[in-house]
Amino acid sequence: MLVNLDPNDARPLYLQIMDEVRRALVVGSLRAEDPLPSVRELAADLAINPRTVSQAYGELEREGVVYVRRGQGTFVAPGARPDRGAVGRGVARRALLEARRNGLDVEELVTIIREVAAEEENASLPAGAANPGDDQ
Protein backbone atom coordinates (compact mmCIF):
# COMPACT_ATOMS: atom_id res chain seq x y z
CA MET A 1 0.00 0.00 0.00
CA LEU A 2 1.32 3.40 -0.93
CA VAL A 3 0.47 6.25 1.39
CA ASN A 4 0.98 9.83 0.34
CA LEU A 5 0.41 12.63 2.80
CA ASP A 6 -0.04 16.23 1.78
CA PRO A 7 1.36 18.68 4.34
CA ASN A 8 -0.80 21.43 2.82
CA ASP A 9 -3.96 19.40 3.29
CA ALA A 10 -6.12 20.91 6.02
CA ARG A 11 -7.29 17.51 7.25
CA PRO A 12 -5.54 16.02 10.29
CA LEU A 13 -2.91 13.46 9.34
CA TYR A 14 -4.77 10.49 10.82
CA LEU A 15 -7.75 11.25 8.57
CA GLN A 16 -5.43 11.45 5.56
CA ILE A 17 -4.04 8.00 6.40
CA MET A 18 -7.59 6.61 6.78
CA ASP A 19 -8.52 8.08 3.39
CA GLU A 20 -5.43 6.57 1.78
CA VAL A 21 -6.48 3.12 3.03
CA ARG A 22 -10.04 3.65 1.70
CA ARG A 23 -8.59 4.81 -1.62
CA ALA A 24 -6.36 1.71 -1.82
CA LEU A 25 -9.49 -0.44 -1.35
CA VAL A 26 -11.32 1.39 -4.14
CA VAL A 27 -8.48 1.18 -6.66
CA GLY A 28 -7.91 -2.43 -5.65
CA SER A 29 -4.33 -2.15 -4.40
CA LEU A 30 -5.62 -3.44 -1.03
CA ARG A 31 -7.99 -6.39 -0.72
CA ALA A 32 -9.54 -8.43 2.09
CA GLU A 33 -6.94 -10.12 4.30
CA ASP A 34 -4.05 -8.06 2.90
CA PRO A 35 -1.65 -6.85 5.60
CA LEU A 36 -1.27 -3.13 6.22
CA PRO A 37 2.23 -1.78 6.86
CA SER A 38 3.09 -2.00 10.56
CA VAL A 39 2.70 1.16 12.61
CA ARG A 40 6.45 1.33 12.92
CA GLU A 41 7.09 0.82 9.18
CA LEU A 42 4.59 3.47 8.12
CA ALA A 43 5.76 5.90 10.82
CA ALA A 44 9.41 5.56 9.79
CA ASP A 45 8.52 5.61 6.10
CA LEU A 46 6.61 8.89 6.37
CA ALA A 47 8.65 10.30 9.29
CA ILE A 48 5.36 10.66 11.12
CA ASN A 49 4.46 10.27 14.77
CA PRO A 50 3.63 6.56 15.39
CA ARG A 51 0.70 7.65 17.55
CA THR A 52 -0.89 9.23 14.49
CA VAL A 53 -0.64 5.95 12.59
CA SER A 54 -2.06 4.05 15.60
CA GLN A 55 -4.94 6.51 15.79
CA ALA A 56 -5.77 6.01 12.09
CA TYR A 57 -5.58 2.21 12.36
CA GLY A 58 -7.69 2.33 15.55
CA GLU A 59 -10.43 4.33 13.82
CA LEU A 60 -10.37 2.03 10.80
CA GLU A 61 -10.69 -0.95 13.15
CA ARG A 62 -13.72 0.61 14.84
CA GLU A 63 -15.25 1.13 11.40
CA GLY A 64 -14.67 -2.55 10.59
CA VAL A 65 -12.33 -1.79 7.68
CA VAL A 66 -9.33 -3.51 9.28
CA TYR A 67 -8.72 -5.93 12.13
CA VAL A 68 -5.77 -6.81 14.32
CA ARG A 69 -4.31 -10.31 14.44
CA ARG A 70 -2.49 -10.59 17.73
CA GLY A 71 1.25 -10.54 17.23
CA GLN A 72 0.90 -10.42 13.45
CA GLY A 73 -0.29 -6.92 12.70
CA THR A 74 -3.20 -5.18 11.04
CA PHE A 75 -5.12 -6.70 8.12
CA VAL A 76 -7.95 -5.65 5.83
CA ALA A 77 -11.18 -7.07 7.24
CA PRO A 78 -12.80 -9.87 5.21
CA GLY A 79 -16.03 -7.85 5.05
CA ALA A 80 -14.38 -4.56 4.02
CA ARG A 81 -16.00 -3.24 0.85
CA PRO A 82 -14.54 -0.50 -1.29
CA ASP A 83 -16.48 2.57 -0.17
CA ARG A 84 -16.69 4.50 -3.45
CA GLY A 85 -19.17 6.90 -1.83
CA ALA A 86 -16.78 7.95 0.95
CA VAL A 87 -13.86 8.37 -1.43
CA GLY A 88 -16.07 10.27 -3.88
CA ARG A 89 -17.34 12.60 -1.16
CA GLY A 90 -13.74 13.44 -0.32
CA VAL A 91 -13.00 14.31 -3.95
CA ALA A 92 -16.19 16.39 -4.10
CA ARG A 93 -15.36 18.29 -0.92
CA ARG A 94 -11.92 19.21 -2.22
CA ALA A 95 -13.33 20.25 -5.60
CA LEU A 96 -16.05 22.37 -3.97
CA LEU A 97 -13.57 24.09 -1.72
CA GLU A 98 -11.40 24.95 -4.70
CA ALA A 99 -14.43 26.11 -6.69
CA ARG A 100 -15.60 28.46 -3.92
CA ARG A 101 -12.11 29.85 -3.62
CA ASN A 102 -12.37 30.74 -7.28
CA GLY A 103 -15.86 32.20 -7.00
CA LEU A 104 -17.65 29.34 -8.80
CA ASP A 105 -20.92 27.85 -7.54
CA VAL A 106 -21.88 24.17 -7.52
CA GLU A 107 -23.91 24.27 -10.74
CA GLU A 108 -21.15 25.98 -12.68
CA LEU A 109 -18.61 23.48 -11.37
CA VAL A 110 -20.73 20.43 -12.28
CA THR A 111 -21.45 21.77 -15.79
CA ILE A 112 -17.80 22.54 -16.41
CA ILE A 113 -16.64 19.14 -15.12
CA ARG A 114 -19.00 17.45 -17.67
CA GLU A 115 -17.73 19.69 -20.48
CA VAL A 116 -14.08 19.07 -19.70
CA ALA A 117 -14.66 15.31 -19.36
CA ALA A 118 -16.41 15.25 -22.78
CA GLU A 119 -13.57 17.22 -24.37
CA GLU A 120 -10.97 14.86 -22.95
CA GLU A 121 -12.94 11.87 -24.21
CA ASN A 122 -13.16 13.40 -27.69
CA ALA A 123 -9.47 14.05 -27.74
CA SER A 124 -9.10 10.41 -26.58
CA LEU A 125 -6.49 11.49 -24.13
CA PRO A 126 -6.11 9.78 -20.79
CA ALA A 127 -7.64 11.81 -17.99
CA GLY A 128 -5.34 14.49 -16.72
CA ALA A 129 -3.14 14.42 -19.82
CA ALA A 130 -4.97 17.28 -21.51
CA ASN A 131 -3.21 20.58 -21.77
CA PRO A 132 -4.34 22.46 -18.67
CA GLY A 133 -4.41 25.76 -20.59
CA ASP A 134 -6.64 24.31 -23.32
CA ASP A 135 -10.08 25.09 -22.02
CA GLN A 136 -11.78 26.63 -25.02
Added chain:
Amino acid sequence: MSPLHPEPGAPAVATRGLHKRYGRETALAGVDFLVPEGAVYVLVGANGAGKSTTFKVLMNLERPDAGTAEVFGVDAGRGGPRARAQIGYVPEHHGPGYRWMTCGQLLRHAAAYYPSWDAAYAEHLGRALGLKPHRRAGTLSKGENRRLQLVMAMAHRPPLLLLDEPTDGLDPVIRRRTLALLADHLADTPTTVVVSTHHVTEMETLADHVGVLREGRLVAQMPRDELQRTVRRYRAGVPDGWTAPPGLPQARRSRAGRELQWTLVGEPAELTARLTAAGAEVREVTTLGLEDAALAFLAEEDTV
Protein backbone atom coordinates in the same frame (compact mmCIF):
# COMPACT_ATOMS: atom_id res chain seq x y z
CA MET B 1 10.37 20.36 47.76
CA SER B 2 10.47 18.14 44.75
CA PRO B 3 11.47 14.51 45.18
CA LEU B 4 14.87 13.18 44.14
CA HIS B 5 13.49 10.19 42.27
CA PRO B 6 11.32 10.13 39.15
CA GLU B 7 7.66 10.24 40.10
CA PRO B 8 5.18 8.08 38.25
CA GLY B 9 2.63 10.25 36.49
CA ALA B 10 4.75 13.41 36.69
CA PRO B 11 5.07 15.46 33.49
CA ALA B 12 8.29 14.87 31.56
CA VAL B 13 9.19 18.54 31.93
CA ALA B 14 7.62 21.12 34.21
CA THR B 15 9.08 24.54 34.94
CA ARG B 16 7.64 27.36 36.99
CA GLY B 17 8.61 30.98 36.71
CA LEU B 18 11.94 30.15 35.11
CA HIS B 19 14.19 33.21 34.88
CA LYS B 20 17.68 33.41 33.46
CA ARG B 21 19.81 36.44 32.63
CA TYR B 22 23.24 36.64 31.09
CA GLY B 23 24.53 40.03 32.20
CA ARG B 24 22.06 42.49 30.72
CA GLU B 25 20.52 39.94 28.35
CA THR B 26 17.35 38.25 29.52
CA ALA B 27 17.25 34.69 28.20
CA LEU B 28 14.17 33.47 30.09
CA ALA B 29 11.63 35.78 31.71
CA GLY B 30 9.30 33.65 33.84
CA VAL B 31 8.57 30.57 31.77
CA ASP B 32 6.15 27.79 32.73
CA PHE B 33 6.84 24.85 30.44
CA LEU B 34 4.64 21.80 30.69
CA VAL B 35 5.57 18.82 28.54
CA PRO B 36 3.32 15.79 29.14
CA GLU B 37 4.91 12.36 29.17
CA GLY B 38 4.98 10.87 25.69
CA ALA B 39 4.66 14.21 23.89
CA VAL B 40 6.72 15.29 20.90
CA TYR B 41 7.03 18.94 21.83
CA VAL B 42 8.52 21.36 19.34
CA LEU B 43 9.96 24.58 20.70
CA VAL B 44 9.76 27.48 18.24
CA GLY B 45 11.45 30.85 18.54
CA ALA B 46 13.96 33.23 17.01
CA ASN B 47 17.66 33.08 17.83
CA GLY B 48 18.15 34.23 21.41
CA ALA B 49 14.53 33.55 22.36
CA GLY B 50 15.66 31.20 25.16
CA LYS B 51 15.42 27.75 23.57
CA SER B 52 18.99 26.58 24.23
CA THR B 53 18.98 28.13 27.70
CA THR B 54 15.91 26.04 28.51
CA PHE B 55 17.72 22.84 27.53
CA LYS B 56 20.80 23.84 29.53
CA VAL B 57 18.72 24.48 32.64
CA LEU B 58 17.05 21.08 32.29
CA MET B 59 20.51 19.50 31.91
CA ASN B 60 21.72 21.47 34.95
CA LEU B 61 24.42 23.05 32.79
CA GLU B 62 22.99 26.44 33.78
CA ARG B 63 21.42 27.51 37.05
CA PRO B 64 18.23 29.53 36.73
CA ASP B 65 18.17 32.91 38.52
CA ALA B 66 14.66 32.16 39.73
CA GLY B 67 12.02 29.50 39.31
CA THR B 68 12.11 25.73 39.26
CA ALA B 69 12.62 23.08 36.61
CA GLU B 70 11.65 19.45 37.01
CA VAL B 71 12.26 16.39 34.87
CA PHE B 72 9.78 13.60 35.66
CA GLY B 73 9.24 15.31 39.01
CA VAL B 74 12.96 15.50 39.86
CA ASP B 75 14.48 18.93 40.42
CA ALA B 76 16.93 19.57 37.59
CA GLY B 77 19.31 21.38 39.97
CA ARG B 78 19.29 19.47 43.27
CA GLY B 79 18.53 16.15 41.58
CA GLY B 80 20.84 16.91 38.67
CA PRO B 81 22.47 13.50 38.12
CA ARG B 82 19.15 11.65 38.58
CA ALA B 83 17.39 14.02 36.22
CA ARG B 84 20.19 13.80 33.66
CA ALA B 85 20.11 9.99 33.75
CA GLN B 86 16.63 10.28 32.23
CA ILE B 87 17.80 12.45 29.35
CA GLY B 88 19.42 12.03 25.96
CA TYR B 89 20.72 15.42 24.91
CA VAL B 90 21.85 16.81 21.58
CA PRO B 91 23.43 20.16 22.46
CA GLU B 92 23.35 23.33 20.42
CA HIS B 93 27.09 23.26 19.79
CA HIS B 94 28.81 20.58 17.82
CA GLY B 95 32.16 20.02 19.55
CA PRO B 96 32.22 16.68 21.40
CA GLY B 97 35.15 17.38 23.76
CA TYR B 98 37.56 14.37 23.77
CA ARG B 99 38.90 15.33 20.36
CA TRP B 100 41.59 12.63 20.33
CA MET B 101 39.11 9.77 20.70
CA THR B 102 37.54 7.96 17.78
CA CYS B 103 33.77 7.78 17.28
CA GLY B 104 33.84 4.11 18.31
CA GLN B 105 35.74 4.92 21.51
CA LEU B 106 33.38 7.77 22.32
CA LEU B 107 30.38 5.46 21.95
CA ARG B 108 31.98 2.85 24.23
CA HIS B 109 32.74 5.70 26.64
CA ALA B 110 29.06 6.73 26.61
CA ALA B 111 28.01 3.08 26.98
CA ALA B 112 29.87 2.88 30.29
CA TYR B 113 27.78 5.76 31.67
CA TYR B 114 24.36 4.36 30.91
CA PRO B 115 23.18 1.00 32.30
CA SER B 116 20.46 1.00 29.63
CA TRP B 117 22.92 1.46 26.73
CA ASP B 118 21.88 -0.75 23.81
CA ALA B 119 25.08 -1.57 21.91
CA ALA B 120 23.30 -3.29 19.03
CA TYR B 121 20.97 -0.32 18.64
CA ALA B 122 23.92 2.11 18.76
CA GLU B 123 25.50 0.17 15.93
CA HIS B 124 22.25 0.18 13.95
CA LEU B 125 21.87 3.95 14.40
CA GLY B 126 25.51 4.58 13.53
CA ARG B 127 25.20 2.53 10.34
CA ALA B 128 21.92 4.18 9.34
CA LEU B 129 23.51 7.61 9.80
CA GLY B 130 26.73 6.65 8.03
CA LEU B 131 28.97 7.16 11.06
CA LYS B 132 32.56 5.96 10.62
CA PRO B 133 33.75 4.41 13.92
CA HIS B 134 37.49 4.90 13.25
CA ARG B 135 37.25 8.67 12.67
CA ARG B 136 38.72 10.89 15.36
CA ALA B 137 36.27 13.25 17.03
CA GLY B 138 38.53 16.24 16.42
CA THR B 139 38.44 15.72 12.65
CA LEU B 140 34.66 15.36 12.28
CA SER B 141 32.65 17.75 10.14
CA LYS B 142 29.69 19.61 11.61
CA GLY B 143 27.27 17.06 10.21
CA GLU B 144 29.31 14.05 11.36
CA ASN B 145 29.39 15.51 14.84
CA ARG B 146 25.63 15.88 14.85
CA ARG B 147 25.22 12.26 13.80
CA LEU B 148 27.54 11.08 16.58
CA GLN B 149 25.60 13.18 19.10
CA LEU B 150 22.30 11.73 17.90
CA VAL B 151 23.54 8.17 18.36
CA MET B 152 24.86 9.01 21.83
CA ALA B 153 21.53 10.61 22.80
CA MET B 154 19.29 7.83 21.50
CA ALA B 155 21.23 4.59 22.09
CA HIS B 156 20.48 4.39 25.81
CA ARG B 157 16.76 4.78 25.05
CA PRO B 158 16.22 7.56 27.62
CA PRO B 159 12.68 8.48 28.66
CA LEU B 160 13.36 12.08 27.57
CA LEU B 161 15.17 13.38 24.50
CA LEU B 162 16.23 17.03 24.44
CA LEU B 163 17.22 17.86 20.88
CA ASP B 164 18.63 21.33 20.23
CA GLU B 165 18.63 21.79 16.44
CA PRO B 166 19.15 18.04 15.85
CA THR B 167 19.32 18.32 12.05
CA ASP B 168 21.63 21.34 11.99
CA GLY B 169 24.51 20.67 9.58
CA LEU B 170 22.97 17.49 8.14
CA ASP B 171 22.57 17.05 4.40
CA PRO B 172 19.01 16.52 3.08
CA VAL B 173 19.34 12.73 2.80
CA ILE B 174 20.67 12.26 6.34
CA ARG B 175 18.16 14.82 7.61
CA ARG B 176 15.28 12.73 6.28
CA ARG B 177 16.82 9.56 7.61
CA THR B 178 17.24 11.16 11.04
CA LEU B 179 13.53 12.02 11.17
CA ALA B 180 12.62 8.50 10.06
CA LEU B 181 14.90 7.04 12.77
CA LEU B 182 13.21 9.29 15.31
CA ALA B 183 9.75 8.07 14.21
CA ASP B 184 11.04 4.51 14.35
CA HIS B 185 12.49 5.14 17.80
CA LEU B 186 9.15 6.48 19.07
CA ALA B 187 7.36 3.39 17.78
CA ASP B 188 9.23 1.02 20.07
CA THR B 189 10.61 3.15 22.91
CA PRO B 190 8.27 5.16 25.13
CA THR B 191 9.91 8.57 24.81
CA THR B 192 9.10 12.20 25.39
CA VAL B 193 10.85 14.50 22.93
CA VAL B 194 11.49 18.22 23.25
CA VAL B 195 13.01 19.56 20.07
CA SER B 196 14.01 23.05 19.02
CA THR B 197 14.51 23.70 15.35
CA HIS B 198 14.71 26.43 12.78
CA HIS B 199 13.23 23.99 10.28
CA VAL B 200 9.80 23.80 11.87
CA THR B 201 8.26 22.20 8.78
CA GLU B 202 10.40 19.10 9.22
CA MET B 203 8.61 18.46 12.53
CA GLU B 204 5.22 18.90 10.81
CA THR B 205 4.30 15.23 10.98
CA LEU B 206 6.06 14.33 14.24
CA ALA B 207 5.15 17.09 16.67
CA ASP B 208 2.01 16.85 18.78
CA HIS B 209 2.73 19.77 21.13
CA VAL B 210 4.04 23.23 20.39
CA GLY B 211 5.63 25.94 22.51
CA VAL B 212 6.49 29.37 21.13
CA LEU B 213 9.18 31.44 22.84
CA ARG B 214 9.46 35.13 22.14
CA GLU B 215 12.17 37.15 23.87
CA GLY B 216 12.30 34.81 26.84
CA ARG B 217 8.53 34.51 27.26
CA LEU B 218 6.37 31.55 26.39
CA VAL B 219 3.70 33.22 24.25
CA ALA B 220 1.94 29.98 23.27
CA GLN B 221 1.92 26.41 24.52
CA MET B 222 -0.69 23.92 23.36
CA PRO B 223 -1.36 20.59 21.71
CA ARG B 224 -0.89 20.57 17.96
CA ASP B 225 -4.62 19.92 17.35
CA GLU B 226 -5.54 23.02 19.28
CA LEU B 227 -3.01 25.11 17.38
CA GLN B 228 -4.47 23.88 14.10
CA ARG B 229 -8.00 24.62 15.30
CA THR B 230 -7.40 28.09 16.71
CA VAL B 231 -4.86 29.62 14.31
CA ARG B 232 -6.38 30.03 10.87
CA ARG B 233 -6.24 32.18 7.79
CA TYR B 234 -9.40 34.13 7.03
CA ARG B 235 -10.17 35.58 3.64
CA ALA B 236 -13.04 38.02 3.32
CA GLY B 237 -14.51 40.44 0.86
CA VAL B 238 -15.13 43.88 2.31
CA PRO B 239 -16.95 46.99 1.08
CA ASP B 240 -14.99 50.14 0.17
CA GLY B 241 -13.72 52.04 3.16
CA TRP B 242 -14.41 49.14 5.51
CA THR B 243 -12.90 49.22 8.97
CA ALA B 244 -12.27 46.11 11.02
CA PRO B 245 -13.98 45.46 14.35
CA PRO B 246 -11.78 46.70 17.21
CA GLY B 247 -9.59 44.30 19.12
CA LEU B 248 -9.39 41.60 16.50
CA PRO B 249 -6.69 39.23 17.86
CA GLN B 250 -4.87 39.19 14.57
CA ALA B 251 -1.35 38.31 13.68
CA ARG B 252 -0.82 39.13 10.02
CA ARG B 253 -2.90 40.62 7.29
CA SER B 254 -2.64 41.50 3.66
CA ARG B 255 -4.94 43.30 1.28
CA ALA B 256 -5.66 42.86 -2.41
CA GLY B 257 -8.40 45.07 -3.83
CA ARG B 258 -11.56 44.57 -1.82
CA GLU B 259 -10.31 41.35 -0.34
CA LEU B 260 -8.57 41.09 3.00
CA GLN B 261 -6.67 38.21 4.47
CA TRP B 262 -5.70 37.75 8.10
CA THR B 263 -4.10 35.13 10.25
CA LEU B 264 -6.22 35.17 13.38
CA VAL B 265 -5.94 33.42 16.72
CA GLY B 266 -9.17 32.31 18.38
CA GLU B 267 -12.33 30.26 18.02
CA PRO B 268 -13.11 30.09 14.27
CA ALA B 269 -16.91 30.24 14.69
CA GLU B 270 -16.68 33.27 16.95
CA LEU B 271 -14.18 35.10 14.71
CA THR B 272 -16.23 34.40 11.59
CA ALA B 273 -19.33 35.72 13.37
CA ARG B 274 -17.52 38.89 14.43
CA LEU B 275 -16.23 39.55 10.92
CA THR B 276 -19.65 38.87 9.40
CA ALA B 277 -21.36 41.13 11.94
CA ALA B 278 -18.90 43.88 10.95
CA GLY B 279 -19.97 43.61 7.31
CA ALA B 280 -17.19 41.41 5.92
CA GLU B 281 -18.10 38.43 3.76
CA VAL B 282 -15.90 35.57 4.97
CA ARG B 283 -15.05 33.51 1.89
CA GLU B 284 -12.49 31.10 3.17
CA VAL B 285 -11.12 29.85 6.48
CA THR B 286 -8.05 27.65 6.05
CA THR B 287 -5.90 25.75 8.50
CA LEU B 288 -2.17 26.43 8.51
CA GLY B 289 0.89 24.24 8.59
CA LEU B 290 2.80 23.95 11.85
CA GLU B 291 5.33 26.62 10.95
CA ASP B 292 2.86 29.25 9.73
CA ALA B 293 0.62 28.65 12.73
CA ALA B 294 3.52 28.97 15.19
CA LEU B 295 4.84 32.06 13.43
CA ALA B 296 1.48 33.75 13.98
CA PHE B 297 2.58 34.20 17.59
CA LEU B 298 5.86 35.81 16.55
CA ALA B 299 4.44 38.39 14.13
CA GLU B 300 4.54 42.03 15.06
CA GLU B 301 1.25 43.07 16.56
CA ASP B 302 -0.27 45.74 14.40
CA THR B 303 -3.80 47.01 14.29
CA VAL B 304 -6.22 46.07 11.56
